Amino acid sequence: xxxxxxxxxxxxxxxxxxxxxxxxxxxxxxxxxxxxxxxxxxxxxxxxxxxxxxxxxxxxxxxxxxxxxxxxxxxxxxxxxxxxxxxxxxxxxxxxxxxxxxxxxxxxxxxxxxxxxxxxxxxxxxxxxxxxxxxxxxxxxxxxxxxxxxxxxxxxxxxxxxxxxxxxxxxxxxxxxxxxxxxxxxxxxxxxxxxxxxxxxxxxxxxxxxxxxxxxxxxxxxxxxxxxxxxxxxxxxxxxxxxxxxxxxxxxxxxxxxxxxxxxxxxxxxxxxxxxxxxxxxxxxxxxxxxxxxxxxxxxxxxxxxxxxxxxxxxxxxxxxxxxxxxxxxxxxxxxxxxxxxxxxxxxxxxxxxxxxxxxxxxxxxxxxxxxxxxxxxxxxxxxxxxxxxxxxxxxxxxxxxxxxxxxxxxxxxxxxxxxxxxxxxxxxxxxxx
Numbered sequence: 009x010x011x012x013x014x015x016x017x018x019x020x021x022x023x024x025x026x027x028x029x030x031x032x033x034x035x036x037x038x039x040x041x042x043x044x045x046x047x048x049x050x051x052x053x054x055x056x057x058x059x060x061x062x063x064x065x066x067x068x069x070x071x072x073x074x075x076x077x078x079x080x081x082x083x084x085x086x087x088x089x090x091x092x093x094x095x096x097x098x099x100x101x102x103x104x105x106x107x108x109x110x111x112x113x114x115x116x117x118x119x120x121x122x123x124x125x126x127x128x129x130x131x132x133x134x135x136x137x138x139x140x141x142x143x144x145x146x147x148x149x150x151x152x153x154x155x156x157x158x159x160x161x162x163x164x165x166x167x168x169x170x171x172x173x174x175x176x177x178x179x180x181x182x183x184x185x186x187x188x189x190x191x192x193x194x195x196x197x198x199x200x201x202x203x204x205x206x207x208x209x210x211x212x213x214x215x216x217x218x219x220x221x222x223x224x225x226x227x228x229x230x231x232x233x234x235x236x237x238x239x240x241x242x243x244x245x246x247x248x249x250x251x252x253x254x255x256x257x258x259x260x261x262x263x264x265x266x267x268x269x270x271x272x273x274x275x276x277x278x279x280x281x282x283x284x285x286x287x288x289x290x291x292x293x294x295x296x297x298x299x300x301x302x303x304x305x306x307x308x309x310x311x312x313x314x315x316x317x318x319x320x321x322x323x324x325x326x327x328x329x330x331x332x333x334x335x336x337x338x339x340x341x342x343x344x345x346x347x348x349x350x351x352x353x354x355x356x357x358x359x360x361x362x363x364x365x366x367x368x369x370x371x372x373x374x375x376x377x378x379x380x381x382x383x384x385x386x387x388x389x390x391x392x393x394x395x396x397x398x399x400x401x402x403x404x405x406x407x408x409x410x411x412x413x414x415x416x417x418x419x420x421x422x423x424x425x426x427x428x429x430x431x432x433x434x435x436x437x438x439x440x441x442x
Contacts, residue, residue, distance in 0.1 A: 028073040028112070034132040038063045045144070054151035061144035061161065067133040068141065068168070071112035072126055081121050100125075100178055127175055138165050138172075142195045155200040162201035166192045170208050177215065186215035186224065193228065206237040217249065226250040241271030245280045252284070260284060268298050278315050285319075292319045310336035310343045317349045324360075326353050344401035347393040348410065354390035355413070358383055384424055387417050391431075411438045 041060040050056045074087040092108035098116070099105070105116040105124065112132075116125035131137060142165045149158045173188030192208035195201060213228035229247045232238070239246075244267025251259035264281040271277060285295050296316060303312050317332035330353055336346040361383045368376050391414065398410040415438075418431035436442075 029070055029132075031070070031130075031132040034063075034067040034070050038067055038133050052151065054148040054153040057144045057148035057151065058153060058157075061141045061148065064133070064137050064141035064144065065161075065165075067131070068137040070132040071128050071130065075113060075115065075123070075126055077123050077126060079123050081117060081123075084115070084123055100180070125175055125178055127179060128172075136191070138169055138195075139191060141165055142198065146198060149200055159200050159202050162195055162198060163203050166196040166201065166203075166205055166208070169195060170205065173208070173211065173215075177211075182215045182218045183221075186212055186219060186221065189215060190224070190228070193231070197231075204235065206232065206235055209235065210237065210239065210243075213246065217246070220253070222250045222253045226254075238270075241267050241274035242276050243267075244271070245274070245276040248280050248284070257284070257288060265298060268302060275311070278311075282315060282319060282322075286322050292323055295319055308339055310339040310346060313339070314343070314345050314349060317346070321349065321353060321356065324356070326357065329353055342400040344397050344403065344406055347397035347400070348406065351390045351393040351397065351410075351413065354386050354393075358386045358390075361386060384421065387421055388424075391417055408439075411435055415439050 041063040044050045044056050045060050090110050092110055094109045096107050097104065098107045104119050108115045112128065112130040114127040114129055115123055118124045142162060145158050145161050169188050169192035173185045173192060176185035176188055189208050189212040192205055193212050196203060196205035196208060209228050209231050213225040216225035216228065226247060229243050229250065232243050244263050247263040248260040251263060261284060264277055264284065267274065267277040268281060281295060285292055296319060299312055299316050306312065313332045313336035317329045320329035320332060330350060333346045333349045336343050361379055365376055365379045394410045394414050398407050401407050415432060415435035418428045418435060421428040422432055
């Protein structure tokens, strides 16, 4: 499972309504506080750094004065007299919005006329305002400011980072979203902040993968693990993906092996592990050994035997593959994928026979006829498991695939027996939705 955890952080403090001030005034306040912090005598006092942090936070809040998601157009117009420079219709993630461009922000109203997104386009003070405010609060704490005063401020900054990252993600700027999620994670992990943000840490890595920043992704996925946050084991598959992107096959295997031991039924880990071993053409027995460990933990899980069957099918050890599929069916007689696997073995055998037939000399007609008869038997053996797969499956994609194979198999066999002509007509109608 790969997904971003999207949930707005709860604000630690109530937003105080006030009129937006000129940017120059905000910059002047920051410059004054900075000058005090650079003074040798004043820099030793915690209050100096508290004042600097407050100046940064005031500058951060200034562009969005009196603007908050959830208000309707009428309320917005009453609270903000500025006329938009332009109004346009945009589609974000399949949803329609009305975008208003103002001097400092773009605001997006949903189809119900409610303000849903606020995007700051012109901050009152340049740079990473939240980051600078966090540094100032930490410095104040080091100089003796009380934890009860600094902790909620750092939580507020982390939440602001997180919500800004959420906005960037909604607007499709994944690189910016990753930077902002990183800010949220880092601040929430800084003493004396008492509330960690595992979602921010995960989202930092998730968006880093999307922008191919695999070094950052690996770092923050590992931070998730260090915090005991595994996303039900999916972090191991994520880390394997990062390692492979960096051409570190050994690390990728180790991540997956560790993950499989802890989460033997995690489909992402199993799939990634199989694909990795097949791609590297290494001994599949190593995967089977890992699966055996998983079976000890989950002996009644048919999917583990299905995976084992696929491994043997991949190296054309069809007898062992069929035995694994049969074992899965002993556990669950209605396990659709085991039937699908059995039928697929027949198809693979058929492919080998066709290749052998094509390689024959034109004079080897007797051998050709023998192989043709054998091919008919193999195709016939695939029909029953595909029919059972179609019967028991509740997954539309699986049923559709089984029906399509049954259509094609019956077509190939139509000259053998009239029942196959009837079968072709039946499955052709199903495939075409008739």
